[in-house]
Amino acid sequence: MASIKKRPNGKWRARYRDSDGNEHARHFARKIDAQQWLNTVTASVVRGDYVDPKAGLVTFTEFYDSWSTRQIWTRGTRSSYDHVAGTVTFGDMPLLKIKKSHVETWVKKMSTDGLAALTISNRLGLMRAVFKAAVGDRLIAFDPSGGVKRPGAASRASTMNIPSSEEVRALMDASEPFFRVAFVVGAFAGLRQGEICGLQLEDVDFMRQQLHVRRQVQRRMPHPVEIREPKYNSDRTIHLPQLVLHEISRHLQEFGTYGDDRWLLLGRDNGPMWPRLHEYRFSKAAEKTGLKYTSHDLRHFFASGLIAAGCDVVTVQRAMGHKSASVTLDTYSHLWPSAEEKTRVAVESIFNEAFGSPADSSRTGGQK
Structure with a gap:
């Protein structure tokens, strides 16, 4: 009416x-x-x-507090959202009055504060989820963050630090003997730091030549650590060659396991190794060799090896425990051969099958 x-x-x-x-x-x-x-x-x-004009009078913070309690999140995801929601510069503003310019001001502030482009982009992505939820609840007619430009980030190719096989060997040789296995499962199974700390004896299946990733260890204030599911619920099985399993077996023979849960790495208070201690042990080995690598660079080493061996995107995604194949492509697309190079190789293979290689032709004088 x-x-x-x-x-x-x-x-x-x-x-x-x-x-x-x-x-x-x-x-x-x-x-x-x-x-x-x-x-x-x-x-x-x-x-x-x-959209009821009065509905949008609720502030951003008020809406977030209500919306976030209804989400099925892991503690890590909730912590990320809570942290970012607390940094916005428009928290006390009614949703209806938040404009694109307000979001741009927030992005500009993060950039001025020295945050990395990727960090800013990730935070903007989290906030867009909140605005989209407000649109879905018909509190506002549109997402004010739509069209806000993300800061340009350096290309993956220029920022990714991938050690060579020789450098990985040097790092392993420089590590403390009991910590060598951490380099093994990092470089040749692609485990994250927290997943390495979370390894137990039961996760290694020597008969089937498999390593099962079932948990991770993460810092969680005010407690020292928390044991929870792998990132993105990426429980997975890594298929390992005998040589890698031999390194793990040698570690067990020389150092055994730790605690009642039989952790592979020496931990504290009957529990797993803390990520902070893992980082210290890794840095100590890197400093000894003069190499500037982090434990995450070993994951890049593992992924690059899979790609060089011809593994497809889905195979790499599963091995790395990525949330989706798009994450794998965003991270490692520059390591896959270009379409042009694949075409050349394919045509060369077809040509050689039909006519033989140039060497074969010269030996036969071009006769069949």
């Missing part, structure tokens, strides 16, 4: 009822303006994308 009436003061009063039966009204100096407003509102009601 909608109508327009002239008031005694000369103003035009336009009013309508929304889908819930609530009445809304606005006053205009000209009847044509009142009619245009009413046409826009009633059309949105008919389309089903109507």
Whole structure:
């Protein structure tokens, strides 16, 4: 129901009822303006994308607090969202009044504060999820972060630090003997730091030549560490050659396991090795060799080896425990051969099959 009436003061009063039966009204100096407003509102009601103007008066922080309690998140994901929600510069603003410019100001501040481009991009992605939820609840008509440019980041090719096989061997040789196995499963199984710390004897299947990734160890304040599922729930099985399993077996023979849960690495208080201690042991070996690598660089070494061996995207994704194949491509696409190179190799293979290689032709004088 909608109508327009002239008031005694000369103003035009336009009013309508929304889908819930609530009445809304606005006053205009000209009847044509009142009619245009009413046409826009009633059309949105008919389309089903109507937004109650009063609903958007809830602040960003108020909406986030309510929305976040309904999400099925891991503790790590919740911690990430809570942290980012606490950094926005528009937390006390009503959702209805947040504009693209406000989001851009927040992005600019993060950049000025010295945050990396990838960090800013990730934070913006998390906030977009909140705004989209507000749109879905019909608190606002559109996402104000839409169209906000992400800061340019350096290409993966220029920032990725991949050690050579010789450098990996040098790092392993420089490590403390009991810590050598951490380099083995990092470089030749691609495990994350927390996953390495979370390895137990039961995770190694010597008969089937498999390593099962079932848990990770993460710092969680105020507690020193927390044992939880791998990132993105990426429980997975890594198929290992006998040579790698031999290194793990030798570690077990020389150093055994630690604690009641039989952790592969020496931990604390009957528990696993803390990630902070893992980082210290790794850095100590790297410093001894003069090489500037981190434990995450060993994951890049593992992934690059799989790609060089001809593994496809899905195979690499599963081995690395990535959330999706798109994450794998975003990270390692520059390591796969280009389409042009693949075409050349394929054509060369077809040509050689049909006519033989140039060497074969010269030996036979071009005769068949």
